[in-house]
Amino acid sequence: MKIVSMHIYGYGQLENIKIDSLSDFQVFFGENEAGKSTLMSFINSILFGFPTKQQNELRYEPKHSTRYGGNIRIYHEKHGYAVIERVKGKAAGDVKVVLDSGKVGGEELLSDLLGNFDKSLYQAIFSFNLQGLQNIHQMKGEDLGRFLFSAGTLGTEKLAKTELELQKELDMRFKPGGRKPILNEKLQKVHEISQDLKKAAAKLKDYESLIQKRDQLQQEMAEINKQLENRNIQAEKLKEWKRIESIAKEEKWTKKELETLGEIEFPVRGLERLEKLNQLILPLEAELKSLSERIRHVREELGELNPDCDLLKEEQVILTLLDQIPLYEQLSVEKGQYETKLTAVQTELAAIKEKLHLPLNEEEIQSINTNISMKNEVVNLSRQGEKLADVKEELDILHQQELNELEALEREVRLTESLCLPEIERSQLEQQLRNHDKTALEEELNNLKEQIQFNQLSIEQQKAANEKLRFQFITIELILVILSLYGMISKQWVLLLIGLAGCLILGFFMFQSLKNGKEIKILNNLNKLREKEKQIIEILQTASYQDIRSLEEKLKLDDQHRNKLQILKLKLKQQKANYKKIIVKFEEWESDFANYTEKLLSIGKELKIPEQMANTLLLEAFEQIEQYKAFIREKNQLIERISNIHQKQVKLMEELSHYGYRYLSEETLDIHKISYLLRNKLKTENEKRIKMEERKAKIADLESEYQQKEKEWQSLKIEHDRLLNEANAETVSQFYELGEEAEKRADLMKRLENLKRQLQYSILSEQERENFLAIRNCDELISDCQKEIDSLRNQWKELQEEQSRVQYEIQIIEDGGIYSDILHHYKQKKYELEEMAKEWGVYALAQNILAKTIEKYKNKHLPLLLSKAEEFLSFLTNGNYHRIHLHPSGSGFLVERKDQTLFEADELSQATTEQLYVSIRLALMVTIYQNYKFPIVIDDSFVNFDAKRTKLVFKLLHKLKQNQILFFTCHEHLLSFFPNENILRLEKGAVQIVS
Missing domain, CATH: 1.10.287 (Helix Hairpins)
Known part of the structure; x- marks a missing residue:
């Protein structure tokens, strides 16, 4: 996976920052507080979520922006390009992943892209910082070896810390032969209490017989309690019957009355319902009669209306024609304008034809080619002619200048030659000078x-x-x-x-x-x-030496003349060459002019213009022809438009006259009169149609209302008859008699329900109430039951006193031997020992599992990792250290120097130990996690290296082609190891490329 670009909406001090085209080895340089840590945190947050408020990490929420988050564009080997966006939302932010294939997803798709890595695992494997190297400097002895082994398995020191913490917890709880550990103390205490318990058990000979007697007394007391409970229940029921006796007898009488009346089939609230139906039926009958009369009256009004349906059918067509009356006037105005324009165009055509003075008609001029290509040729040719004229004028000037300069140089050469001494005279002077x-x-x-x-x-x-x-x-x-x-x-x-x-x-x-x-x-x-x-x-x-000076001056002057002559000859030669160049340019111009003349005649012939005009006025003639053709096209268009307007006016007049003849009584009217009368006619007939439709709608509403009222009347009538049928009454009077009997039965049922509500809270069931109805003297039964209860209570009291005596004797024995306290104390300490042993067993099991995991890792993954780490360490140390061995007595390493000397980790120098740490971390990435090609983040991890070691480690990192490397540094001297295009400079919330 490679990070291609980043867009930071708002994250800490970084706001609206875009970083594009990140390289495979990207360097981020910035001084302290420039934003390096913020940028590293941004990458982790987009990939794995914003830190929550419960986590001990900075959230980097922006201070001056409401947008929190950003996006990262990555390239994934399996899924291709993808954009990961995370913005403020839930605790870790709302994430959206968009693949270039169009697939969109959230956390699940992101987890698939990241291979189910979480933040802590990613930072442990693919992140370097100074903390790991500082840990090396702070460790000594075996701890350093454990730390390096942990770095080779998990990427951090967690494995070493976990192993030490487990051993510490086990030693704190138990040591063979120890005294201070908690389990050792508990075992000694339980042993001592067990000895005390055995001594107390010897004093319990009479104790067991007293315990048996106490249990027997408890059983007898329980039996008496059961009898007391039964007698108390019986007494409560007799008292309850005495309270509800009158209510129970009234309930029985009411049931007999209901049986006498029997079942009566009568509608619920039948009398009330019948009265309401009679109150509704009579008004409905009156309304039905009134609606029938109103329907008849509206039908008579409808028969008096009779609109012209034929005219109304063609209303839309007629209105369309009438709406075109303003268009008729507008067409007349346009026709006049076009006729005026036509006259002006014809005048222009005559003027242009007179200018051209060509023996051609309009058809021949129209056939002349004046397309864009031809116009371009004419313009280019015209420009070429102007250019040739300018060149000719310039060449004439240059020719005259060069000729004048050539003649001047020739005159000056001849003059200078005349000033030079003859060779014989110069030789004599030189001989005289040599003699002094x-x-x-x-x-x-x-x-x-x-x-x-x-x-x-x-x-x-x-x-x-x-x-x-x-x-x-x-x-x-x-x-x-x-x-x-x-x-x-x-x-x-x-x-x-x-x-x-x-x-x-x-x-x-x-x-x-x-x-x-x-x-x-x-x-x-x-x-x-x-x-x-x-x-x-x-x-x-002296005079002789004065003569010598004169000779020297003559020779010196002659030397000057000869030097000047040589320079002038060189200038003359150069000037002759320049003059010849002007002559050559004249010849080239004549050739270009001949070609120009040939093209000019060819185009003039194609444009059908005379040769003289083509030579002098080609562009003007072409433009006049082009303008003439444009005026011809405009003239034809105007003639066509005038004709179209005339046809539209004639058509509109004919159509309006047709409808006026059909629907109007007057004849031979103009178009405006026909339009006015047709509009009035349509208005009148529309008013009739509207009134007719209103009457029809009113009739339909009245008929609908009549039908609805009739349905209501029929429904009420059916409900009336159904009430009589439900009561099995043939007449209304018979219905009223049955209603009175039904009301009496309802009162009895209501009274019975009231009695049942009073009896439902009684402790006596219905069957028990039936049985108690046969009792004649209830008070006597209550008195007998109370006597039995008092007798049982006296017996229970005697047994209780005996039980207290036996319990007192048992207490004396227990207080004398303290057996129960010792037993309780023994069980409590034994329980505490068992719980502590379970806790020790959990830590022992965890240590065993960790040891097996480490052993499995040693046998399966570590050989490949060590092989690659040896390769990296040998490269970083220039072959001084070339082998890494597992420590035979622990989880550390032994490092072999090239002279076969073995060193433990704490015996190496700090720099070599750091190189070993870097080798193991890089080997972990390229072996065990080689399938996860995530970016490697390095935060100033090599600042303690000297220049040679730094150069080697960067050279090694450049060899890791399968992973992108993001290197953050605040040390400017390290930038010399990278090309400028790979460096991004961070400066207080801004990013710029180093050039």
């Missing part, structure tokens, strides 16, 4: 001048040094004078002597050092050099 050594004297003169200048500079430097030395002597002299004065004033004679002696000594040295011996020597030497310079100048100014 003037150059040596001039060189000697130059050397003298340089020496004089040097001596002058030395004198100036010597003067400056003397001034500086004099200033120093004066300063020291002043200090010594002050010291002498101070000694004299303070009468310290030693200081006075020292000051005076110093002044004398310093004065002597000052006198010696400031003598101008060196300066005088330099001045003498300078005078000698100036004298010699004067002598050489006098020699050079």
